[in-house]
Amino acid sequence: MVSVSRDTAGDASLDVVVVGAGFAGLYLLHRLRSLGFSVRVYEAASGVGGTWYWNRYPGARCDVESVDYSYSFSPELEQEWTWTERYAAQPEILAYLEHVADRFDLRRDIQFDTRITSCHFDETTDRWTLLTDGGERVVAPYCVMATGCLSTTKLPRVPGVESFAGPTFHTGQWPHEPVDFSGQRVGVIGTGSSAIQSIPHLARQAAQLVIFQRTPNFSVPAWNHPLDPDYVAEVKAAYPERRELCRQSQAGFPIEGTPGSASTATEEERAAQFGAKWQEGGLRFLGAFGDLLIDPAANEAASEFLRTKIRERVEDPAIAALLSPTDYPCGTKRLCVDTGYYETFNRDNVTLVDLRRSPIEAITPTGVVTTEATYEFDALVFATGFDAMTGTLANIDIRGTDDLPLIEKWHDGPRSYLGLAASGFPNLFFITGPGSPSVLSNMVVSIEQHVDWIADCLDHLRRTGLGRIEATPEAEEQWVDLVAQLAGLSLFEKANSWYIGANVEGKPRVFMPYLGGVNTYRAQCDEIAANGYQGFSLREGAHRVEARVR
Ligand code: N01
Secondary structure (H helix, E strand, C coil): CCCCEECCCCCEECCEEEECCCHHHHHHHHHHHHCCCCEEEECCCCCCCCHHHHCCCCCCECCCCCCCCCCCCCHHHHHHCCCCECCCEHHHHHHHHHHHHHHCCCHHHEECCCCEEEEEEECCCCEEEEEECCCCEEEECEEEECCCCCCCECCCCCCCCCCCCCCEEEHHHCCCCCCCCCCCEEEEECCCHHHHHHHHHHHHHCCEEEEEECCCCCEEECCCCECCHHHHHHHHHCHHHHHHHHHCCCCCCCCCCCCCCCCCCCHHHHHHHHHHHHHHCHHHHHHCCCCCCCCHHHHHHHHHHHHHHHHHHCCCHHHHHHCCCCCCCCCCCCCEEECCHHHHCCCCCEEEEECCCCCEEEECCCEEEECCCEEECCEEEECCCECCCCHHHHCCEEECHHHCEHHHHCCCCCCCECCCECCCCCCEEECCCECECHHHCCHHHHHHHHHHHHHHHHHHHHHCCCCEEEECHHHHHHHHHHHHHHHHHCCHHHCCCHHHCCCCCCCCCCCCCCCCCHHHHHHHHHHHHHCCCCCEEEECCCCCCCCCCC
8 A cells, every 4th residue: 555644634645536437547646656656546436447446247348459448658568458359348357457566566556446526726835635435534735536538328308317227237337247038028228339249248148138229320330350469569569569559640640641532533443441340340330531520511421331231230221220320420429330230120129219309208017118109127237328527527526726616617518728727727637528529539648648648747847846837718718719710611510419528417518529520639738738838827836746756
């Protein structure tokens, strides 16, 4: 356990407090500890893993290829860990993170089963005071929110939602023990990525599966398969170059070259390219052409290609039509990656209910009532998503200078500088926060970049004898404008997605991720640091963080 000193009030006192022990919190703890900072991570779960701790629903799997969805900071770790499938399933990713926690001896500085409920900045001491749900007070000059982008689950706002008498499950809070739906009548609400991954599994087990769909999604096959040992050896031999390609790419994947334009391609060229990318599978489809998320006509060609595939995979044309999105451009809601999703609707025990035609009126103790019918169930699965990107931060009472609540500052949408910091909230950092590439990139690449930037920044402050860093209102304003401008150039604002907060009633409609690409973003962050943390005001703090040898 970290040797936590106590201040005069007897509160635990650290250099840095980190909230969350997922991919971000684990690496941050390792980096900061190596630099000699005293750090403690607070984690609500009973174990490490973040999103991969909670999302244990059947079929949960990453949509980024496993060899790229992994840390690059340790060449030894890269060589000793061997991924077994093209897209790793949840248990394998969790095992990887548990291995990382053990290998780097991280657990001794993580306090599990502890939720941070508030986080207040004290301007007289330039320190953050955090309260835990167990009543503990923690004081530190620096605080980092490594709370993840998709960690606060959301139930549908439907009368009686809590009244169902049988077991209910949310995909984002799945039990640790296997759930057996054999012989049961099961209802699933939602058809996003989590539903699309779990539905084929649920359909194989349940006696009857009824799926309630409000908005159909586009999905591309994963073509998942065990990894060939020769391929793994090749990847391991060339990891440094592969990682660099990821860092210098648009979205954090090892892609060389720039894709052409669908608008200038002929119909035959488009068909050939879409076909080739479909065969490659997964998110690569959106890389078929460079203008798919910018040009409406280019996107419509891709969308129609995907709809054709749905018609090929689903036997009943009426069901295929219901499953085919027509009112938003493909990719502007997260593209799903599936294994046998559409084919599941060819099964006799599966029913699709169109909520646009007959919305849910209520959930009752025995089932779901729509405007047209009543469905009785033994179990209900909510695959209804998350209050993404800001929900978890909003659930913590975060207050900056002048006691300003973050939730009030972000009332009309999140405002940050680089997605890393916010003016009025000195010495507070977000990892993959709103305003950074985050969810539109390979998260591990973006997390490592943020962790390294923050660690270098804290080291710089310590070496220069400074103790307070805060984004200036002007820099923040410019950054918020840039993020909005980039979103305006894209098609993303045409969809009611969680990227734009549309899935949460009352949430401001603001597109949250930065669309300039991880390559450009990294260069901007590096330049800002090299220029003495341009856009931040730095000064001596009322505290001093001393270098320690650990
Ligand atoms: O959540 P979602 P998710 N009545 O918000 C529906 C990542 N992820 O957990 O679209 C009826 O996408 C809602 O309908 P609508 C990935 O980034 C990755 O599936 O709002 N329906 C929608 O269909 C993903 O994007 C993987 O009309 C209601 C569904 O519930 C993100 O997590 C796997 C409703 C929610 O879909 C979130 O995915 C899983 C209501 N009142 C997740 N409220 C990988 O592959 C909501 N819905 C790595």
